[in-house]
Amino acid sequence: MANKQSNDDVVAVPLRHPWRWVSAVILVAILGLFVYSLWASPNINHEIVSKYLFNEKVIAAAGLTVSLTVISMLIGTILAIILAIMRLSSNPVLKLVSIGYIGFFRGTPLLLQVVFWGYLGIIYPTIDIGIPFTDMIWWSEKTSLVFTSLVAGIIALSLNEAAYSAEIVRAGILSVDSGQAEAAKSLGMGSGYTLRRIVLPQAMRVIIPPMGNEFISMLKNTSLLQVVAVMELYARTSQISSQNLAQVELLVVAGFWYLVMTTVLSFPQSYLEKKYGRGFSVATQKSRWLRIGMKGNV
Amino acid sequence: MANKQSNDDVVAVPLRHPWRWVSAVILVAILGLFVYSLWASPNINHEIVSKYLFNEKVIAAAGLTVSLTVISMLIGTILAIILAIMRLSSNPVLKLVSIGYIGFFRGTPLLLQVVFWGYLGIIYPTIDIGIPFTDMIWWSEKTSLVFTSLVAGIIALSLNEAAYSAEIVRAGILSVDSGQAEAAKSLGMGSGYTLRRIVLPQAMRVIIPPMGNEFISMLKNTSLLQVVAVMELYARTSQISSQNLAQVELLVVAGFWYLVMTTVLSFPQSYLEKKYGRGFSVATQKSRWLRIGMKGNV
Amino acid sequence: LTGCASGTPAAEETTAGTIAVDEAAAALLPAEFKDGISVASDIPYAPMELFDENDNPTGFDYDLSQAIGAKLGVKLTFNDQDWDGIIPSLQSGTHDIIMSGMNDTKERQEVLDFVDYFSAGFAVVVPAGNPEMIKSFADLCGKTVAIQTATAQIDLVNAVNPSCSKKIAVLEFPTDGDAQNAIRAGKASAGVNDGQVAAYTAQTAGEGKYFEVVVPTDAPEGYTSVLTGIGVLKKNADLTKAIQAAVQSLIDDGTYASLLDKWNLSAFAVAEATINGTK
Amino acid sequence: MVDARAIRKSFGSNEVLKGITLQVEQGQVLCLLGPSGSGKSTFLRCINHLETINGGRLYVDGELMGFREKSDAIYEMKPGAIAKQRSEIGMVFQRFNLFPHLTALENVIEAPVGVKGISKTDAVIKAKELLASVGLSDKINHYPSQLSGGQQQRVAIARALAMEPKLMLFDEPTSALDPELVGDVLDVMRKLALSGMTMIVVTHEIGFAREVADRVVFMDDGIVVEDGTPSQVIDKPKNERTKAFINSVL
Amino acid sequence: MVDARAIRKSFGSNEVLKGITLQVEQGQVLCLLGPSGSGKSTFLRCINHLETINGGRLYVDGELMGFREKSDAIYEMKPGAIAKQRSEIGMVFQRFNLFPHLTALENVIEAPVGVKGISKTDAVIKAKELLASVGLSDKINHYPSQLSGGQQQRVAIARALAMEPKLMLFDEPTSALDPELVGDVLDVMRKLALSGMTMIVVTHEIGFAREVADRVVFMDDGIVVEDGTPSQVIDKPKNERTKAFINSVL
């Protein structure tokens, strides 16, 4: 190699990584064996799997799952930013409200919250707008008509998600160097503007990966809505499976669709990570110090 | 005020925040009304709630929930750090393995994973240690005896958690300025040492809040273990409620205990946040730019 | 294994102590089950299976299982198993048979063989006082009905629907408890249930204050009763036969009738223990 | 322009500014010299109300910074009003504090567009001029992480100037610059001074101070030790402390 | 001690070092002057193998940095071996890069204890001495965020020295220092030079270079333009570019 170099370029022989390749081969072998043995298992009926994989009801349910997730994440994220700002604010009322909200909504089971909103009618049979403790009522409606299952489900998921995401946003904001906010202030930027244009864009780098987690959790948490009769993916497949008792097969079908949804999701995620990583080009170099091996021929 | 000042101290009249107090009063009023109306609802049977609140089986189940959570989080976090490092490494094999692992374990429903580990026997009736594709078998045992429900549950929860936490750890590592790792390198620190002593401690600030989320999610995800017959809190209360049909009351009982567990958890969390916030004293000042009001008499 | 312990010796004595082994049935039992049969049951599904104060399983299915054990001369352990994992628990060898008030349907016969031991009609559950005056299945037309997902009740609704000018709307829930909540919250006007479950619900929920049972005046033929069976994996056909023989023997010697009587279920008796009786 | 009266500032029990009284006239260029830790940066930050003072009164262009005076009491000011005050004061930080997610050009136009509401086209034209005047025409699309220390410092100067402030605060604006660039920045400052800009410059470079300043103030341990023209303070210091400091220059 | 042969380094298409050849003898103090962006910091980082060079060969104390030479080929080195090489080279960064989660004292003892395995007691004694020698005895328990710029820079110097390196690389070690502290740092460096330490110092302060250096190298646009004793390069520069640069000093 070196005797071929035309000038004084550093053409180093890359560090050899025999274990890298050995481990790769072993891993591929294990994975292959595993997939093969799964497929070969007589207890998984391939016909049922393929029959339901593209069943239109299953696909429709997957679509509903995605819509519920997107809507709830959107509302939840907006609330989360507000909660995070409240929590970091010096206003004691706002701060306490935020801590209380986060504590309560993270603290109680989502199922309880879904049941609460879904069956609000058990506790409040009608919704009245009027003056409490008097007979003045201007508007009244049956609760079950206002809080339909879908509305109740979205409310429950969004309010719950907001509590989790608020902590993520807070961590993101804390990760931005305080000098940034000072520089912004010194340029006359108000706190809202600073947050929007200076702090949040930098916090995004740190916010996006755990938000990806939340998104994926949400995809699956929608399954709790089955207790209020929302037929999303999981409810649909378990409905089918309790009819035909092909429980493992239908879990595989559901698993396949969840995997598809999360894989599709990972594209916008890595796009966003790139976008907000710009200028932190160091971020990509960062992996260098973690290098277990080093690139050859640099 | 100002005419009382003994020297030239800046004794400013604090910015008045009438809305702060109005909003506080309104909030407390709403909360009070809400709790009152909940309590007063004839549809919640207080007797049943108080009968089961401190029922010893419920408390034992809550204890099991906590143990499962702590063990699974511990294993999961260790795996997560390894996965995050692998994902940030420049070794393509490790990187791909990590991406694949995270994608797969986040992508498929936890329930499927629990069922998989819990009923590994469906696919592999016995566990044999020997040479694949030959008749050489040194050790063999019925799968359902090796993977007892508890073991299977802990494996499923830990492996799943690792995938989520890995993303959080990765975001944390990315939040640390690359100059830090360079400085460490220039002092001759190896990558492991740098990670342990320089990067992770700084990343903790950003890692802890979303890890709090994960911990709380895990508390609740343990409820999925009921499909492999692990009697944690949720399984226990829903078992009771499907017998006495007091569903709402027993959800309230479960909610109470979850709330207690997460509230207790929040103390170590804020301790850790303080600990790893040291030196980032700016972190506490940071809230300043977000100030919606400002402290008086500074 | 965690989950629920098998019946105590005392319980066995009261229910099965006096039953003699039926040698013919016992002879049918494959050797691999001679040292015990593990029963999976999604407890509670009252009155078929529930827990007593000491957390031991009880209920009609439990008593029947112990009686079958006595007939076959083996021990049947009765284990709590969540519905979502009930089939995998058989396939993986964790449990051997299902006794969970499971309806015998054509579709399910693809996976399991059923030894039928119970036949129940449907009943309608309505809020106490019957505010919507539901007297018959026809009265459900245009109303919303809450049912547990994937139960045979959906077939009933489908059978009634053609005769309705306004169709019955159906809400499906993962558990019967959720369906009850929906009725209480006003999301559904009524629920359709197996007769024995409806009776228990009306008796128990809110200490009997929440619901009442309507026995429909126009129950269409063919939907009045559905068979309930003991589920056995198809590959264990010999085990199915042994259980059938045992159940038949219990029917013949009157134990079956006395057990039904004990749980107030005499109305739902079957004449003989068929295999896959639903056609 | 700046009227500081007995400013005091403590961090916990550590009193960093022990009563600084200083008037700076409109159009004056004042250089602040002093040993490390004497409180120079802190004083600049107080002028900008980035630190809230513990004692004294601070007026910029006749307005009390961060507070409202009314009859016999002073009141805290609303955040919006403080931001307005700050937008008229430019600051170049010792550690630059560029926005890492924005390119050099975007760093410069962000505040004019977002705070002052100038049109983006105008802001870009202005920003390019400013970046050219600090010799960075070819780096306008680089992110801060791709710039050398000196380049970053010059972007920071351009960013502050883009707001056309009445008063400029420079915290060691030449620390990362080579002598030639120091000359360039000096030219920029001279032009600014000619245009009537008031400037307070913290610097360790005595030569730079002599060139740029109308007036030099020497601070030590939180108080003003000496105050006068460059020739008075630098060439004929009266105070022993100042003498020692000036003499240590290589 | 340092033997750089035709070092080349590019960032993308931007060639920053265009063949730097430079030998530094054991015990020599070399000052690197040059305009902003000329590649001074990059060159220091290459010596430390923080940047991987694209061309040339770089030896420190006879060892090829970051690579192993064997017969006719060169091989990449294992990360552990590179860390070992780096531990013998101290570096003070232009932006300090102190560890924010550690106090001044902890910053200084971290590497000696963790990398060299010195006992904590010994390391603390040594660290206190070092911090005292840069005038920071009273700040040892402060976190970097509580220190002024000059104080941080001095902690960074103490941290690098604590490893007792064979070679010290300083990237503008006096940029945030006042003249008195520059004098102090100069004293520290003189002591180091007496003890036989080899040093490469990037600086913009010509006066400082004149005082401290045995040898001055002037770089421009990625190449070495002039090389000689301080009096040769600073007082009688031959090259036009050097002349212009030196003359621009105030």
Ligand SMILES: Nc1ncnc2c1ncn2[C@@H]1O[C@H](COP(=O)(O)OP(=O)(O)OP(=O)(O)O)[C@@H](O)[C@H]1O
């Ligand atoms: N946030 C803070 N908390 C505690 N002490 C602080 C803080 N900021 C500054 N100090 C202390 O205040 C003193 C003055 O700091 P300041 O930054 O104003 O010095 P300076 O004159 O600008 O010094 P230099 O020339 O080194 O930049 C220092 O002793 C420093 O340790």
Ligand SMILES: Nc1ncnc2c1ncn2[C@@H]1O[C@H](COP(=O)(O)OP(=O)(O)OP(=O)(O)O)[C@@H](O)[C@H]1O
């Ligand atoms: N990571 C990077 N990516 C792209 N270009 C870079 C990077 N780092 C430095 N450069 C470019 O390399 C050139 C040399 O940078 P370097 O930091 O070595 O300059 P310097 O001589 O130290 O200047 P200064 O005196 O201003 O610190 C600059 O033009 C800079 O823009």
Ligand SMILES: [Mg+2]
């Ligand atoms: Mg300063």
Ligand SMILES: [Mg+2]
């Ligand atoms: Mg540099």
